[in-house]
Amino acid sequence: MPDNQKQHWDHIYNTKAEDEVSWFQSYPKTSMEFVEMFNLPLDANIIDIGGGDSHFADALLDKGYQNIWVLDLSAAAIEKAKQRLGENASKVHWIVSDVTDFEPPVPFHFWHDRAAFHFLTTEEKIYRYVAIGEEAIAKDGYLVLGTFSENGPKKCSGLEIKQYSETSMSARFEVAFNRIKCIQEDHTTPFNTVQNFLFSSFQRK
Numbered sequence: 001m002p003d004n005q006k007q008h009w010d011h012i013y014n015t016k017a018e019d020e021v022s023w024f025q026s027y028p029k030t031s032m033e034f035v036e037m038f039n040l041p042l043d044a045n046i047i048d049i050g051g052g053d054s055h056f057a058d059a060l061l062d063k064g065y066q067n068i069w070v071l072d073l074s075a076a077a078i079e080k081a082k083q084r085l086g087e088n089a090s091k092v093h094w095i096v097s098d099v100t101d102f103e104p105p106v107p108f109h110f111w112h113d114r115a116a117f118h119f120l121t122t123e124e125k126i127y128r129y130v131a132i133g134e135e136a137i138a139k140d141g142y143l144v145l146g147t148f149s150e151n152g153p154k155k156c157s158g159l160e161i162k163q164y165s166e167t168s169m170s171a172r173f174e175v176a177f178n179r180i181k182c183i184q185e186d187h188t189t190p191f192n193t194v195q196n197f198l199f200s201s202f203q204r205k
């Protein structure tokens with residue numbers, strides 16, 4: 001990935017408050033509903049890909065999860081999340097990396113990605129993401145991807161994104177995963193605009 005992507009995200013996180021970005025959620029309700037549905041044990045390895053400054057890690061810590069990982073391209077995003085979490089930041093494993101360069105240190109039981117995968121717009125990058133996910137996610141482990149749907153925006157944060165449908169998402173992952181369910185959800189941004197997301201869930205074969 002060119003450096004300017006990293007610079008783009010560092011600039012966003014260094015200059016905007018958390019509720020000044022379109023993807024802000026005070027509580028990641030849909031993501032946590034998947035956690036409950038999967039009935040994951042508290043020692044499950046859970047990773048938030050492109051987690052940025054999301055409150056997903058906070059919500060997992062509140063539930064008592066002990067092995068939480070957050071990966072993001074932007075060091076500024078990770079620093080901001082750590083500051084917000086304060087003492088609890090030491091309970092999370094933080095990784096600054098492009099997901100397409102990620103070398104998974106442990107098998108993951110839940111791989112969560114809200115609004116990062118859709119920034120990969122080349123076949124090469126998408127292929128690498130899928131291959132890394134296949135390697136990283138344990139047998140019977142879960143994958144949840146939140147992307148813009150075909151009814152959603154065509155850009156996010158000024159960058160081109162790739163929209164997904166249930167069919168196009170399943171086609172990407174069906175070799176190594178069984179689809180569980182896909183749901184569409186309207187996200188209301190802090191600016192009162194609406195973005196249609198597709199949340200797709202899978203289980204590793």
Ligand SMILES: C[S@@+](CC[C@H](N)C(=O)[O-])C[C@H]1O[C@@H](n2cnc3c(N)ncnc32)[C@H](O)[C@@H]1O
Binds near residue numbers: 116
């Ligand atoms: C729209 S934000 C979503 C943040 C968070 N998932 C949430 O729901 O609040 C996209 C995030 O993906 C990260 N990102 C973009 N491309 C990435 C890549 N190739 N590897 C890792 N992180 C990436 C950005 O730095 C940013 O934090």
